[in-house]
Amino acid sequence: MTPAQIVVAGGEVVRGIALVTDVPLSFWGGVDPATGTVIDQHHPLRGKLLTDRILILPSGRGSCSASGVLLEEIYKAVHQRRLSPTWLIPSSASVRFSRTSSTACGYQCSCSPRRIAATLHPAIPWPFSRTDN
Amino acid sequence: MPDPTGYNLTLTGEEESMLVGEQGEAVQIAMRILTRVAPLYGATALLPVTRAHIDDCIYEGDAGLAFAERLATAGGRVRVPTSPNVISLDRQHWRQLGLEASYATKARRLGQAYLAMGATPSFTCAPYQTAARPVFGEQIAWSESNAVAFANSVIGARTNRYGDYLDAACALTGRVPAAGLHLDALRLATVLVRLRDVPQKLMADDTFYPVLGYLLGSLVADEVPVIEGLDAAPDEDQLKSLAAAAATSGSVAMCHIAGVTPEAPTLDQALGGIEPHRSIDVTLADLNRARRELSTGESGDEVGVVAFGSPHGSLAECRTIAALVSGQRASAGVEVFITTSKAVRDLLDRSGELPALEAFGAKVTSDTCIVVSPLVKTTGKVLMTNSAKYAHYGPGIVKNRAVFASTESCITSAVKGRVVLDDAGWSG
Numbered sequence: 001m002t003p004a005q006i007v008v009a010g011g012e013v014v015r016g017i018a019l020v021t022d023v024p025l026s027f028w029g030g031v032d033p034a035t036g037t038v039i040d041q042h043h044p045l046r047g048k049l050l051t052d053r054i055l056i057l058p059s060g061r062g063s064c065s066a067s068g069v070l071l072e073e074i075y076k077a078v079h080q081r082r083l084s085p086t087w088l089i090p091s092s093a094s095v096r097f098s099r100t101s102s103t104a105c106g107y108q109c110s111c112s113p114r115r116i117a118a119t120l121h122p123a124i125p126w127p128f129s130r131t132d133n
Numbered sequence: 134m135p136d137p138t139g140y141n142l143t144l145t146g147e148e149e150s151m152l153v154g155e156q157g158e159a160v161q162i163a164m165r166i167l168t169r170v171a172p173l174y175g176a177t178a179l180l181p182v183t184r185a186h187i188d189d190c191i192y193e194g195d196a197g198l199a200f201a202e203r204l205a206t207a208g209g210r211v212r213v214p215t216s217p218n219v220i221s222l223d224r225q226h227w228r229q230l231g232l233e234a235s236y237a238t239k240a241r242r243l244g245q246a247y248l249a250m251g252a253t254p255s256f257t258c259a260p261y262q263t264a265a266r267p268v269f270g271e272q273i274a275w276s277e278s279n280a281v282a283f284a285n286s287v288i289g290a291r292t293n294r295y296g297d298y299l300d301a302a303c304a305l306t307g308r309v310p311a312a313g314l315h316l317d318a319l320r321l322a323t324v325l326v327r328l329r330d331v332p333q334k335l336m337a338d339d340t341f342y343p344v345l346g347y348l349l350g351s352l353v354a355d356e357v358p359v360i361e362g363l364d365a366a367p368d369e370d371q372l373k374s375l376a377a378a379a380a381t382s383g384s385v386a387m388c389h390i391a392g393v394t395p396e397a398p399t400l401d402q403a404l405g406g407i408e409p410h411r412s413i414d415v416t417l418a419d420l421n422r423a424r425r426e427l428s429t430g431e432s433g434d435e436v437g438v439v440a441f442g443s444p445h446g447s448l449a450e451c452r453t454i455a456a457l458v459s460g461q462r463a464s465a466g467v468e469v470f471i472t473t474s475k476a477v478r479d480l481l482d483r484s485g486e487l488p489a490l491e492a493f494g495a496k497v498t499s500d501t502c503i504v505v506s507p508l509v510k511t512t513g514k515v516l517m518t519n520s521a522k523y524a525h526y527g528p529g530i531v532k533n534r535a536v537f538a539s540t541e542s543c544i545t546s547a548v549k550g551r552v553v554l555d556d557a558g559w560s561g
Contacts, residue, residue: 005316029529044428059354062384065297068191069193
């Protein structure tokens with residue numbers, strides 16, 4: 001268990017348990033969207049639960065559907081008050097997952113899951129309306 | 134012109150019109166997504182594209198369905214010819230394949246939403262082997278990791294890896310961020326990968342390419358590699374398996390092969406005359422290590438499923454299998470899947486090869502595949518495949534151990550009901 005403290009854009013401080021890996025992870029096919037568990041049998045984090053963890057990783061890999069899996073997590077968090085993972089931090093401290101890949105989360109919702117998208121892409125406000133919270 | 138996005142992005146009059154909602158709500162939503170993501174690519178402008186391939190039609194849950202139906206209800210129309218990726222059901226045979234009706238309904242609704250927005254009903258992860266294939270130099274907005282790697286590397290079309298929802302935003306606006314692999318400079322190789330002491334005979338083998346790709350992805354992550362020393366003339370299906378594997382273990386969006394791929398007539402041209410950031414030697418031992426990592430089961434294990442077609446089988450690949458299985462029959466305990474597009478399945482039907490495959494015991498599915506649709510039951514028996522992508526994702530998604538092997542070994546194993554391997558070509 002690695003305690004971590006993250007200061008995000010805007011100055012907010014978040015504390016939690018970090019999961020740290022130096023191996024890129026594919027969210028689609030690598031994380032079970034129903035449980036938040038790492039299912040990639042070739043990944044060092046296999047079997048770990050991402051729920052309520054600060055995930056620190058070098059980048060994504062594999063599928064272009066990472067954002068699809070994350071959006072399902074956001075949606076479930078809204079409807080079932082469950083969140084997984086809480087924060088995603090690229091260990092390069094880059095705002096991008098990689099030079100040539102990116103994800104876009106876009107669904108109108110009104111509570112903390114926004115933080116996932118904001119953390120993936122700190123420069124992106126919500127796409128549906130500038131005033132959505 | 135003042136910057137209407139607030140993100141140092143210069144828009145044309147047409148793009149600004151989309152952003153302020155003059156072209157409807159769906160286009161406005163799409164342009165909002167695009168203009169917020171574009172700066173993260175380092176873009177200061179957008180670029181028009183002439184086709185799109187979108188991945189959002191794979192059913193993951195209610196959120197993706199809500200997103201698609203929201204855009205469709207808002208009057209969304211694709212602005213450029215758009216091919217959808219696989220969907221999560223075979224539209225014709227889902228009942229025979231044992232899908233639950235409630236799941237099938239949602240999976241179908243998701244596909245329908247994108248068709249309602251004007252996507253063509255091709256539903257394949259290998260759009261480059263259909264009429265949707267782009268040409269050299271064409272600017273496109275593609276999703277699906279294997280298709281992106283193939284389009285950039287093998288065809289010389291230009292796309293970044295557009296993730297879910299951003300790809301739809303590109304299709305609805307006909308625009309991408311003017312950045313990354315759309316630009317000349319970032320298409321140059323930055324990593325040199327030299328093949329050392331790899332037997333030439335192995336380079337002619339179908340199993341060589343997915344293994345090389347799988348190793349490559351783990352070595353270079355998202356950089357652009359150039360492979361030197363490939364003493365062979367790989368066909369497109371072999372390059373397809375390389376690209377798919379590299380985009381599985383890594384996030385390779387483009388890979389040059391000196392003397393083979395169109396932007397690498399020579400090593401120097403692939404590098405643009407610039408020293409690579411690093412050089413890596415790949416030996417037969419490295420390749421064998423990657424090959425072993427692909428298998429979580431072993432020789433002699435009981436086989437439950439044999440799966441071909443990730444990426445979707447081409448007509449040539451399906452014909453090869455049809456010829457190999459002639460006169461044989463899969464063991465009663467083994468399910469055989471060949472996943473392909475409806476276009477290829479229809480051609481096989483007309484040529485008489487579909488009945489031959491079915492006589493072997495194969496289920497030839499269209500529109501979908503075993504990792505996006507619940508076709509394979511968890512049995513504890515081994516999933517055997519000639520695809521590095523299936524072998525990698527299979528154990529996680531369908532919860533069966535996997536064995537990667539040649540097409541011939543997969544067929545022999547299907548008949549015997551046990552894993553039978555022929556690794557002779559890999560011993561050096």
